[in-house]
Amino acid sequence: MTGSTTVVLVRGLVLFLATSHFSVGEPRGSRKTMFSIQNETTPSTTHREGKVFSLFNIVQFKNEGCRSTSTISSGGTGSNNRNGTCYTSTECTTRGGSAAGSCASGFGVCCVFLISNSGATVAQNCSYLRNPGFPNAYTETSQVSYTIQKCDRSVCRLRLDFESFTLLGTGNTFELLDTAAGGQCRDMFTVSSNTGNTLPTICGQNTGQHIYVEMGCLDSDTVSVNFNIDGSTAVRMWEIKVTQVKCNTEGQPRNCGCLQYHTGLTGRLTTFNFLPTNDNHLANQEYSICIRQEAGMCCVEYTVCTDARSYSLEAKADGINMQDSACSKDYVGIEGGSATCNASPGDVLFTQFCGNVFTTDEAAVLNMPICDCTKPFRVDIFTDGDTDTAAATNNVAHSRGLCLEYRQIPC
Template sequence: MFARNFMLFFCLVVVATKNHTIKFKNEVSHRHGKFIPFWNWGIGVVRFKNDECSAADGLSGTCYTKRQCSDIDGIASGGCASNIGVCCVIQRSCGSTSSYNNTYFVSSPSFKQTTGANKCIYTVPRCDSDICQIRIDFLSFSLMQPNAQGVCANDAFNVIGGAYEVPEICGENSGQHLYVNFNGADDIKLVINTNSDSTFGRSWRFKVTQIGCDCPTRAPNGCLQHYTGISGVVQSLNYGTTIAGQGTRQLANTNYGICVAPAAGYCGIQWSQGTASPNTFTISGDATMAPTSLSGDDCTTDFIVVANPYIAGTPANTDRFCGTQLPTLVSYSRPFVLYVVTDGNEANDVANSGFLLSYTQLACRNSICR
């Protein structure tokens, strides 16, 4: 469970009914409080913590009193805590700062497309001293595509102030996510720059979740992305099969890890190329030609890395793979990490899309992992 908002709020509400005055004290616990109602004709105490809740519009909110939600410029959307509280959706736009958990960073308050030049900065301070990390979910992410060399020359999204470098991102990334570690007490800034030379309609809605240092869902260091399923799909940033007006969708200057948390009883992982399109693995070379699988010393510019892989039960004797086709890889090296590396340009590469890969964790054959 993701870390909750730990801020304490206290309010006193006086309600007159007939000849009695009923006082309600709303006490929000620090971390482990439970919803405990108590009523009498004297003083009634209502306790509920600022838990995550599902808003009426499908977004995530935080359970507050109606007054608290109004005080922080939130949007009350449905009830929570047996309808004593409201599910408060917190939404912020350019120039805002918010330490509230589960805040949405949007392109505009009305979530309309924006055009022209803009430098949009959203600042995220830690909401508590034991917060170590944020997760950024790109519910919507639509910026201009990179240029023919894979560089975000027109529009760009950057993360500033985190403990580790995050690659510059542009294009279409809806559905992707990132984990960013705080660098001590420094704030994390999410920055979007757009170019004035284009009327392209940009839009974004990012959900920012703060994660405690002791939270079991915290991503390990070095993991820009982190998955926890027994099986699933991963894709490179700005992956897509439609390439119009530029030479690539693959982003330049990236170096990051995609991690899968090993489940109990699982000792290996299988990585395989997606079947939705013939272009689900085009990392280097000419994607318009016949598919070619390359590995080892042939992969020096753009490639993926899988530790100690097997191909059809035989050691591959290399950990680097590139080209325009990927053989199915099996690895028993834990933790399960797929590293992604691209250089500064797409020279000698044509129409590369990046990758869309399926992963499946493999059950242990014996009580001891290989």
């Protein structure tokens, strides 16, 4: 994403066209072959003028992304190969990268940037932040941080892909009835930038998730990525791919406020730390998951995943399902939620959903599809800081979080 170009001068053959002093039919070697290399401004009167052709190939290639031969064991984002940047071997070494495969028809190497040292400054696009000692787990209790600088002045935001992400979660399960505040992170992953945008603190199991971070308008703007360890010895591991995104890049979110951005006709959305089945959803979350409207599509239909407790932000014993202003604690926001995708202009549209089941019907006992035809397509997640244990809130099941499948509906 730097936009730079590498120039390689490849030495070729040097050919001489000159006067030969042996005749056809004479034994080769009976006379010396004499080559006359003349200066164009001083022609020779003794020999016919000779010419020299020096062949050099000037190879230019852009320092673009490439797929390396370096593999990721977890495959969090669906690919087992790390991405790199195409440089010459010398450039790769100078910039602190590692060559993993070739590119530019063999004139370049796919340079991979792997950063494991706490306190490191990252200035290369498509770098991987890894825990110290990776691929071994991190068992220390000290904090780890990285600073990300722009690789190009036209960069507006970062995309962080969690190829591997295992921290201590909340430790608060329905079975344990923990007396601590439900959903409060023990380890804490935080990201901060000069834009002033507030990003949620996350923890637990988040392999395969991603977030976008606004980076600011100035060339000197940076982003700080921090892992705050709670002090206990435990198994932690992370590898986060950092992609720097230029302003107005095609296929990327154009509006601010999208912490996550999904593309495609179908997909799955989950809250952070949904992967483990016995931990709690995270507290104090407030962010938006955006979905790109695909060509010819006018609506998005959301259904609850078949995984256990896929809609369990705040399950109450009274069994009430609530919408809109009745949702004051944990809820899902959908701007134009309706039971059907062909709602009439006079139909009631809901914007917030909470309670025991995902529905527009307060009396329903089963989750139902909810359709949204209001652009841009977005799902808002909001959780408060209250305790989510059964004893404190009369929850009938521990609050695992949210998992929704979506599909776009044609116009």
